Amino acid sequence: MSCNCRLGSLNTDRAGTGAEVTRNGVLCSPEHRVKASIRAATMLPTVALVDPALTLSLSPAATASTGLDAFTQCLEPFISCLANPLTDAIAKEGLRHGARSLLQAVQHGDDLNAREGMALCSLFGGLSLANAKLGAVHGFAGVLGGWCPGAPHGAICAVLLPYVIAVNAKALKDRASDSPLLSRYDEFAQIITQRVDATCEDGVKWIQDLCQQLDVPKLSTYGLKEEDLAVVVEKAAKSSSMKGNSLLLTVEELTAILRAAL
Numbered sequence: 001m002s003c004n005c006r007l008g009s010l011n012t013d014r015a016g017t018g019a020e021v022t023r024n025g026v027l028c029s030p031e032h033r034v035k036a037s038i039r040a041a042t043m044l045p046t047v048a049l050v051d052p053a054l055t056l057s058l059s060p061a062a063t064a065s066t067g068l069d070a071f072t073q074c075l076e077p078f079i080s081c082l083a084n085p086l087t088d089a090i091a092k093e094g095l096r097h098g099a100r101s102l103l104q105a106v107q108h109g110d111d112l113n114a115r116e117g118m119a120l121c122s123l124f125g126g127l128s129l130a131n132a133k134l135g136a137v138h139g140f141a142g143v144l145g146g147w148c149p150g151a152p153h154g155a156i157c158a159v160l161l162p163y164v165i166a167v168n169a170k171a172l173k174d175r176a177s178d179s180p181l182l183s184r185y186d187e188f189a190q191i192i193t194q195r196v197d198a199t200c201e202d203g204v205k206w207i208q209d210l211c212q213q214l215d216v217p218k219l220s221t222y223g224l225k226e227e228d229l230a231v232v233v234e235k236a237a238k239s240s241s242m243k244g245n246s247l248l249l250t251v252e253e254l255t256a257i258l259r260a261a262l
């Protein structure tokens with residue numbers, strides 16, 4: 001028996017990007033304030049090995065940031081306009097693992113069960129985003145990662161996430177009330193809160209409470225200013241991730257999201 005493995009991948013010492021199961025990579029140029037994604041079929045591994053034990057030494061701050069990225073990468077594909085039954089099943093399971101494991105992994109880094117939950121959340125997020133794209137959170141995060149060098153990607157995603165969800169849900173109600181995606185905004189909340197009567201608003205509050213517990217800072221902490229918003233919005237609107245958002249957001253809606261996270 002032979003194995004023609006073009007490339008093998010191993011998760012690093014953190015659970016976040018899910019890159020071990022995607023064809024995606026990232027290049028950063030701090031001097032140009034640019035962060036760009038690169039993609040190639042030859043970057044997609046034949047084999048991916050995921051070992052939660054490799055993350056046991058990860059610091060609480062890094063666990064929080066990478067974990068919030070993993071969580072976001074399960075949620076955005078679930079509410080993506082390109083979601084499909086296969087990614088739905090994977091993304092929802094990732095949300096379950098992330099919701100019950102993230103805080104525990106941050107507060108008790110030696111809990112292997114929590115580390116395994118976050119490793120699965122990251123893995124499932126990678127598989128989901130590779131097949132259903134992401135949304136406005138990552139549309140902004142890619143631009144802000146270059147605009148604010150040194151800002152943790154997961155923290156950027158986390159501070160944006162509740163505002164993106166709220167604006168998306170309102171825009172769907174106002175402009176596409178018959179969209180099947182609208183019900184998913186309640187469904188995700190029911191998954192992460194484990195309450196069958198939870199609504200989108202409950203989900204937003206749950207995420208905000210989690211961000212508060214994890215001391216997620218506002219974007220101004222990383223140097224973003226009011227006068228930067230127009231340029232960031234213009235760049236983010238052109239990003240690949242925006243193509244997966246539930247619907248096309250207006251410049252005013254995108255600006256409101258950034259201002260709320262400032």
